[in-house]
Amino acid sequence: MVLSLHSLTTILVAIFVVTAVYMISGRRQHFFEGVSTMSRTTVKSTNNETIMKGYNETTLNGNSELTPLPSCDLFSGKWVYDNSTIPLYSSKQCSFLIGEFACEKFGRKDLSYQKWRWQPNQCDLPRFNAKALLERLRGKRMVFVGDSINTNQWVSMICMVESVIPSALKSVHVNGSLTTFKAIEFNATIEFYWAPLMVESNSDNPVYHRVPHRIVRAGAIEKHTIHWSDADILIFDSYLWWRVAELQVLYGSFEKPNEGIYKDLGMVGNFEVALKTWSDWLENHINRTKTQLFFNSISPTHHWAGEWGKKKEGNCYSETEPILQEHYWGQQTNPDIMKAVESTVNKLKVRGVDVKILNITQLSEYRKEGHPSIYRKQWDTLTPKQLSNPASYSDCTHWCLPGVPDTWNQLLYAYLLP
Ligand SMILES: *[C@@H]1O[C@H](CO)[C@@H](O)[C@H](O)[C@H]1NC(C)=O
Ligand SMILES: *[C@@H]1O[C@H](CO)[C@@H](O)[C@H](O)[C@H]1NC(C)=O
Numbered sequence: 001m002v003l004s005l006h007s008l009t010t011i012l013v014a015i016f017v018v019t020a021v022y023m024i025s026g027r028r029q030h031f032f033e034g035v036s037t038m039s040r041t042t043v044k045s046t047n048n049e050t051i052m053k054g055y056n057e058t059t060l061n062g063n064s065e066l067t068p069l070p071s072c073d074l075f076s077g078k079w080v081y082d083n084s085t086i087p088l089y090s091s092k093q094c095s096f097l098i099g100e101f102a103c104e105k106f107g108r109k110d111l112s113y114q115k116w117r118w119q120p121n122q123c124d125l126p127r128f129n130a131k132a133l134l135e136r137l138r139g140k141r142m143v144f145v146g147d148s149i150n151t152n153q154w155v156s157m158i159c160m161v162e163s164v165i166p167s168a169l170k171s172v173h174v175n176g177s178l179t180t181f182k183a184i185e186f187n188a189t190i191e192f193y194w195a196p197l198m199v200e201s202n203s204d205n206p207v208y209h210r211v212p213h214r215i216v217r218a219g220a221i222e223k224h225t226i227h228w229s230d231a232d233i234l235i236f237d238s239y240l241w242w243r244v245a246e247l248q249v250l251y252g253s254f255e256k257p258n259e260g261i262y263k264d265l266g267m268v269g270n271f272e273v274a275l276k277t278w279s280d281w282l283e284n285h286i287n288r289t290k291t292q293l294f295f296n297s298i299s300p301t302h303h304w305a306g307e308w309g310k311k312k313e314g315n316c317y318s319e320t321e322p323i324l325q326e327h328y329w330g331q332q333t334n335p336d337i338m339k340a341v342e343s344t345v346n347k348l349k350v351r352g353v354d355v356k357i358l359n360i361t362q363l364s365e366y367r368k369e370g371h372p373s374i375y376r377k378q379w380d381t382l383t384p385k386q387l388s389n390p391a392s393y394s395d396c397t398h399w400c401l402p403g404v405p406d407t408w409n410q411l412l413y414a415y416l417l418p
């Protein structure tokens with residue numbers, strides 16, 4: 001079915017979850033050794049404008065070409081205020097921007113959160129070119145698989161490309177857990193698939209998933225993978241849904257709930273069971289020459305203003321500037337989860353499956369002002385008590401668009417169009 005924007009919004013909104021805040025232990029420090037690096041082949045350039053720091057200019061066949069320096073860590077850098085080259089789209093023009101992320105539409109007046117550009121230390125991010133990306137995606141499927149943070153990134157991606165497509169040549173279809181944006185002329189799709197806990201779980205219903213006691217099934221992921229096993233590009237994320245007081249791993253089936261064995265191995269232990277299921281599946285089923293794989297590191301939340309030196313009761317509400325303290329790391333971002341992903345990805349690499357980690361955590365940590373807070377569509381009627389205390393119903397989990405997820409997509413772009 002082809003849906004109007006209204007019904008798209010109605011359906012999509014249902015898949016969002018207001019993430020409750022749970023106390024989790026965390027350390028304020030850097031915990032990974034080494035630097036993540038990427039190398040690129042060549043970037044063609046015809047004028048000085050596109051020449052980028054980090055590339056070595058040489059002249060080949062009369063064309064000026066840029067040869068990249070061997071590596072550049074795109075994820076170490078700083079935010080630079082830039083009101084000329086970003087945002088990459090206008091919130092008013094993107095017809096696919098849903099209420100959860102439409103901060104401007106929902107009354108946010110300070111718009112500087114749209115104007116911070118990520119500047120890596122050793123090089124520049126490639127300039128985003130929507131047509132080039134669509135050309136790259138011609139005849140291909142790109143699927144974001146995960147929770148509402150990945151929805152956030154998926155919507156951002158659509159907003160980044162849709163302005164170059166005439167309205168008759170783009171559409172969105174919703175089919176259960178899979179929502180598909182189609183760029184018809186390019187025979188390309190950019191899709192989102194709801195699987196907040198990676199593996200099969202009792203939270204898989206794209207609409208009714210606010211289950212108080214979460215259960216995931218060890219070793220069971222095929223119900224999801226059949227929807228995207230043939231994709232050309234897959235981008236996974238999973239973290240927030242594990243951050244709950246109670247979650248059990250079921251060794252058994254949902255059809256025979258009384259015959260299974262239930263275990264709670266703690267947040268990291270539970271998460272590792274899912275990672276193992278996910279990575280075993282990739283190892284055995286993914287077409288290594290066809291499918292490019294990415295895993296997003298944790299998207300940080302900003303629920304406790306005390307962490308950045310403000311009043312303890314506060315959160316992201318009323319914040320208007322990024323955190324400037326270098327290496328700032330919030331306590332809600334669990335380093336052990338990142339380590340678990342890294343270690344799984346390293347093991348996969350040894351087995352010939354290459355998953356790139358989009359290491360968005362540190363850069364997003366700085367952006368305490370980038371969340372919708374109260375400027376988004378609300379799904380429940382607010383009580384007078386809530387209204388009198390805006391911080392109490394602020395969304396400090398998702399991100400305003402245009403905003404931080406656009407940068408994640410620019411990083412993804414850097415890998416897709418080297
Ligand atoms: C991700 O970024 C963190 C912080 O910037 C860094 O310490 C870590 O090594 C990076 N991890 C990977 C897998 O690139
Ligand atoms: C490129 O920049 C260099 C140095 O700034 C300048 O000398 C040259 O004329 C420029 N070339 C073009 C094509 O603009």
Ligand SMILES: *[C@@H]1O[C@H](CO)[C@@H](O)[C@H](O)[C@H]1NC(C)=O
Nearest residue numbers: 055056057058067068069070
């Ligand atoms: C750039 O390329 C030239 C010619 O290949 C080489 O001599 C030079 O060392 C390179 N510079 C860097 C910074 O890699």
Ligand SMILES: *[C@@H]1O[C@H](CO)[C@@H](O)[C@H](O)[C@H]1NC(C)=O
Nearest residue numbers: 080081082083084085112115
């Ligand atoms: C852009 O930012 C600069 C520096 O903050 C400021 O001087 C200028 O007025 C701004 N321009 C617009 C159009 O906002």
Ligand SMILES: *[C@@H]1O[C@H](CO)[C@@H](O)[C@H](O)[C@H]1NC(C)=O
Nearest residue numbers: 138139140141186187188189
């Ligand atoms: C469109 O892309 C799909 C893969 O997503 C491919 O199977 C199909 O052959 C393509 N159709 C055309 C007309 O190119």
Ligand SMILES: *[C@@H]1O[C@H](CO)[C@@H](O)[C@H](O)[C@H]1NC(C)=O
Nearest residue numbers: 001173174175176177178227
């Ligand atoms: C929806 O997805 C199912 C597979 O889950 C498929 O069989 C069906 O044809 C799809 N429906 C539409 C309208 O695309």
Ligand SMILES: *[C@@H]1O[C@H](CO)[C@@H](O)[C@H](O)[C@H]1NC(C)=O
Nearest residue numbers: 232285286287288289290291
């Ligand atoms: C994997 O993908 C490549 C490129 O699309 C294709 O040529 C090859 O047949 C695929 N292999 C399998 C086993 O499907």
